[in-house]
Amino acid sequence: MRDVAELAGVGIGTVSRVFSKVGSVAPETRTRVEAAAKKLNYRPSALGRDLKRRTTNNIGLIVTDISNNFYGEFAQGVLSSAKELGRHVILCASGEDVETEREYIDLLVEQRVDGIIAFPTGENLDAWRSARDLGINILFADREVPGLGIPSILADNMGGARQLTEYLLALGHRRIGYLGGPLHLTTGRLREEGYRRAFADGGLAVDESLVIRTRFTRDTAYASAMRLLDAAVPPTALIAANNILGEAALTAVRDKGLIVPRDISVVMFDDVPWAKLVQPPVTVVVQPSWQMGQSAARMVLAIGSGTTQSQTSPIEMVIRRSARALHIDPPARQDIGTEDNGTPT
Amino acid sequence: MRDVAELAGVGIGTVSRVFSKVGSVAPETRTRVEAAAKKLNYRPSALGRDLKRRTTNNIGLIVTDISNNFYGEFAQGVLSSAKELGRHVILCASGEDVETEREYIDLLVEQRVDGIIAFPTGENLDAWRSARDLGINILFADREVPGLGIPSILADNMGGARQLTEYLLALGHRRIGYLGGPLHLTTGRLREEGYRRAFADGGLAVDESLVIRTRFTRDTAYASAMRLLDAAVPPTALIAANNILGEAALTAVRDKGLIVPRDISVVMFDDVPWAKLVQPPVTVVVQPSWQMGQSAARMVLAIGSGTTQSQTSPIEMVIRRSARALHIDPPARQDIGTEDNGTPT
């Protein structure tokens, strides 16, 4: 900057004003400075600026696995807002590992990000607290962590699971397998709760042998799905609590030689691209992941100014053809919820 | 930092040495400093550190669309290496938009990242040059940009397309539709070139009406696929040059009421999760995207020290059941390339 000032024959203050676009500077001076900067290939350094301004314009995003379409969509939404707001995104993938998450929290704190959007593991309470006390805006996505008073942006997990379950119950299914996530994540707990409520509302009892919890990851999901299908009296329908579990469930079903929906009905969370591509296309509940990401970026930056409320996005069911009516022989009329017309989006 | 020094009764130099883990400091002093830091909830600031050290430990990653599984896998690989190397990743999504790409380049330059990994649009030559001249390590992924002397990490695009084409030719197909990307991306050009070479090697002519180029995005791909299927004499097989195009192709095929592979064979680039999930599972060529991302992070940081060579990853064909032999009635023996055993990975 000093070199530019010298070459342009002005003071450093003037150069700063030219590039930071604040304060007034004569048009003629401005062009002279810009010419000098171009000649020297000078680019302002965000480091100096951020140090002085005590703000970085960066926000941290901690997801589980960015190669999972759900997080990818969400991240894409975050990026969209971030760009609009002149912010940049530092991406972290925790893999649901507590230790990794802690390292990333510390990292983002050191980086002095303006905000953190995280899909929290539910642990590391002290790290979160300490980050918040340092004045970093934090927003939890998809899950809540009790006892921290940190706002979150959620989907209506319980409602989504309940809708799926009620749909299957309405079709006459009673032995409905539930392939869910661990209870220590609110996502896992609330979805399972939705499943149970639907049964309770219908005055029905849940067969605990048909409820299996597994990590929200590919490795163990397949084995769990197989176990579910191997039950003494196998389920007539299956609910998978996220897209990874759904993938595992369908793979397991196929490997068993079963046909959907003739032998078993399968529905799941998350409207991934392949849901409408497989045969038959699968009935899902959709979380508006892109929009959630977009809102998340806006929300996390707004936390500083006033009280930001947690937000819950509605979940919509998209009925396709992966579930059939059980006791009625002709194919069920599928006029509950939104019909998918099959056109690509 | 000053506060910590004072509370611990030491100099600021000592505090710095404690946290930067360089130089020697008496164990007893160290614990005293750490205690003081904890009491004050002090966290070192990367801003000050980076400014002084003139290095940020950040690397920039510019992809097209992080919700696309291919980029997601790649990014996951980058993150993996980055974590290992103590680096952090600033994520940018260009959407193949030239102006957006330019903004992101400028941004990353200002942020003084240690390196940039980018899937370049092919434009913005001056911006790239200027960034490189500023001493930023740059690595192009998936595509090359001629005239810049910037190294790249590629997959064997031509070879992959050629393999797919030869496979279909060997099955007896002659009217092979090609749904490809724009020629200004090397990815698009080289894949199409592979397709043409396979024909040329077999002494066959390409029917230009069966070659359609479209942007590597969802919006136009479906229409292009439809156009291909609407040809006066429709193709008996289809090659899609990436996963988005493949998705569009399959959707179009389904909407036409055609059955794969009975009515038309379909093969494509990228082994996305759904490729083995649809019925029939689709034959693909696999780019090792995760590994490419992992290497990319290592490579981009190594550019500073010595001459880093461009690198080409092999592409492997995974034969599934989406293509059938044309003139022989019994299903073709599918013993070329790797057999997919169907177990989840």
Next chain:
DNA sequence: GTCTTGACTGGAAACGTATCCAATAGGTCC
């Protein structure tokens, strides 16, 4: 002519750290 106003400019100080230099203390070796 003086006063006021506003646009513009120069430069010092500060942001939070790393690093160099000098200094002290304690030990080892002859």
Next chain:
DNA sequence: GGACCTATTGGATACGTTTCCAGTCAAGAC
């Protein structure tokens, strides 16, 4: 005892900005 070495420490300086303050100058108000 003296020379020498090592481990440890304190603090000044610099990194590249922003911002505040003081100052100059020209135009208008009276």
